Amino acid sequence: MLRSGQQYLDSLRDGRVLYIGDERVDDIPGHPAFDKVAATYARLYDLKAAPENAERLSYEEDGGRHSMYWMRPRSQADLERRTSAHRFITEFSYGLLGRSPDATASNITGMAMKPEVLAEAEGGFPDHLMALWRRLRDEDLFLTYAIVPPPAARNPEFYQTQGIPSPTLKVTSEDADGVTLNGMKFLATSAAVANEVIVGNILPLAPDQKAESITCVIPFNLPGMTLWSRKPIARDSGPEFEAPLSWRFDESDCVLLFEDVHVPWDKVIVHNNTALSRDIFIKTASHVLSNHQSIVRLHSKLRFVAGVASLVTKATNANAIPAVRETLARIASFEATFGALVDGQIYSHERFSDDFVLYARRYVYAGLLWSAEHHSELLDTVRELMGGGVFQFPASIDILRDTELRRQFETYWATKDYASAERMKLFQLAWDLVGSPHSSRLQSYEKFFIGPVFSVLNYNFINAPWDELEGLAVDLMADYDVPDFGPDIQQD
Ligand SMILES: Cc1cc2nc3c(=O)[nH]c(=O)nc-3n(C[C@H](O)[C@H](O)[C@H](O)COP(=O)(O)OP(=O)(O)OC[C@H]3O[C@@H](n4cnc5c(N)ncnc54)[C@H](O)[C@@H]3O)c2cc1C
Numbered sequence: 001m002l003r004s005g006q007q008y009l010d011s012l013r014d015g016r017v018l019y020i021g022d023e024r025v026d027d028i029p030g031h032p033a034f035d036k037v038a039a040t041y042a043r044l045y046d047l048k049a050a051p052e053n054a055e056r057l058s059y060e061e062d063g064g065r066h067s068m069y070w071m072r073p074r075s076q077a078d079l080e081r082r083t084s085a086h087r088f089i090t091e092f093s094y095g096l097l098g099r100s101p102d103a104t105a106s107n108i109t110g111m112a113m114k115p116e117v118l119a120e121a122e123g124g125f126p127d128h129l130m131a132l133w134r135r136l137r138d139e140d141l142f143l144t145y146a147i148v149p150p151p152a153a154r155n156p157e158f159y160q161t162q163g164i165p166s167p168t169l170k171v172t173s174e175d176a177d178g179v180t181l182n183g184m185k186f187l188a189t190s191a192a193v194a195n196e197v198i199v200g201n202i203l204p205l206a207p208d209q210k211a212e213s214i215t216c217v218i219p220f221n222l223p224g225m226t227l228w229s230r231k232p233i234a235r236d237s238g239p240e241f242e243a244p245l246s247w248r249f250d251e252s253d254c255v256l257l258f259e260d261v262h263v264p265w266d267k268v269i270v271h272n273n274t275a276l277s278r279d280i281f282i283k284t285a286s287h288v289l290s291n292h293q294s295i296v297r298l299h300s301k302l303r304f305v306a307g308v309a310s311l312v313t314k315a316t317n318a319n320a321i322p323a324v325r326e327t328l329a330r331i332a333s334f335e336a337t338f339g340a341l342v343d344g345q346i347y348s349h350e351r352f353s354d355d356f357v358l359y360a361r362r363y364v365y366a367g368l369l370w371s372a373e374h375h376s377e378l379l380d381t382v383r384e385l386m387g388g389g390v391f392q393f394p395a396s397i398d399i400l401r402d403t404e405l406r407r408q409f410e411t412y413w414a415t416k417d418y419a420s421a422e423r424m425k426l427f428q429l430a431w432d433l434v435g436s437p438h439s440s441r442l443q444s445y446e447k448f449f450i451g452p453v454f455s456v457l458n459y460n461f462i463n464a465p466w467d468e469l470e471g472l473a474v475d476l477m478a479d480y481d482v483p484d485f486g487p488d489i490q491q492d
Contacts (some may be wrong), residue, residue, distance in 0.1 A: 005042030033232035095301025110286035125274035192252035203453035213277035215270035244439035
């Protein structure tokens with residue numbers, strides 16, 4: 001089934017307990033912190049359900065029509081179809097929605113491409129996984145994930161020496177019906193506007209952390225579960241004209257707190273197996289399939305950044321200066337590199353199993369590393385191109401309400417090519433991309449959404465074909481000899 005925007009909005013009124021500070025939010029789609037991003041997603045659900053987009057955004061399986069991102073790819077053509085659907089969604093958000101519905105859906109779809117990983121280990125529940133994936137697909141649900149412990153909780157010695165329990169989420173008891181969870185999980189992007197969440201572990205656990213290895217897929221309204229929102233940006237960012245990106249794309253981030261939350265067994269995928277709780281992301285197709293979406297998104301974002309940068313230089317009349325052109329050329333080259341990375345992931349795809357194929361994982365991890373290390377630098381370059389221009393504009397476009405202020409604004413702020421308000425519109429948009437609170441949150445997102453940089457470096461290291469690469473040098477050296485200078489020099 002493909003949900004309408006209205007069905008999606010209605011699904012968010014599920015009784016979940018969400019706090020902004022001490023304010024309890026009852027009506028998510030009606031609250032000023034979340035109404036605008038919920039409306040953005042509702043538009044996306046409507047676009048997805050529209051008949052003219054059916055071929056691009058959905059596919060048929062088991063007698064039903066489903067969103068494309070639930071599809072398990074069996075051929076290069078399937079990979080292309082998935083990428084095209086991601087492309088539609090990421091262009092819709094200019095690459096600014098990190099955890100759109102196609103992101104984490106790809107995680108569980110990737111797991112469903114290799115449920116054997118769960119079957120082959122103690123504490124894995126492959127049948128639950130497949131039933132969960134089918135239900136999420138059939139009901140067209142919006143899934144996110146919270147798969148790291150809260151900061152500081154990774155230091156168990158601290159809690160032992162202080163004699164207090166570690167706050168990280170763990171199973172505290174189990175019965176015939178399921179497990180009981182207590183603790184915190186960090187940090188679920190889109191939690192305020194999604195339907196369900198994968199709770200699990202992407203970072204390795206020590207063997208004695210079995211109780212923390214719990215991995216489950218649950219709705220947000222289980223009794224005892226609360227969502228603690230970070231400070232919302234959209235609510236305080238002013239009118240759309242002044243912060244159009246904050247307005248549309250403040251996707252929300254929440255810490256999840258569990259106090260005696262009972263999770264039925266059929267929602268549990270892993271229990272009491274520390275290695276397996278990470279392996280289900282890494283040894284299945286989960287991590288690569290979902291992070292291909294991240295690379296498509298980053299390409300959409302780079303397209304947008306390049307466009308904004310170019311417009312800004314036109315508005316400042318700096319676009320013809322050779323040094324500025326070179327800066328734009330560098331941005332364009334990054335954009336083109338990401339375009340090639342997306343295509344390369346398809347055309348150099350790997351056979352994942354007898355049934356399925358997968359995007360080229362090394363190209364996925366290369367793109368993730370580049371963006372974690374260079375995204376902020378790129379935005380800083382655009383900020384430099386803007387000069388101090390944004391601070392030249394009045395505090396608010398409200399000045400247009402006053403006839404005299406309007407006259408002055410339209411007289412003194414206009415340039416040869418731009419009316420005053422149009423120039424202000426462009427600079428407000430650019431600032432929302434590179435300098436606003438929304439931009440700042442996104443800079444942290446791009447650094448950390450896949451985990452810390454050292455983990456991204458690790459994925460690049462472990463997937464590199466070192467034997468093959470070293471072999472190049474070894475073979476070349478085999479082609480020539482150490483010079484023969486005659487008999488060894490005699491030692492006295
Ligand atoms: C905006 C945003 C959205 C997020 N969304 C999600 C989400 O949807 N789902 C989810 O599960 N998580 C999400 N996260 C959490 C993210 O996974 C973590 O922030 C990330 O794993 C880093 O963990 P940490 O924040 O606890 O940093 P810390 O572990 O406290 O690390 C702080 C710094 O120290 C460095 N550091 C720590 N240990 C080492 C080490 N051993 N070697 C080298 N350097 C080290 C880190 O690289 C980092 O720079 C999000 C984070 C942000 C900022």
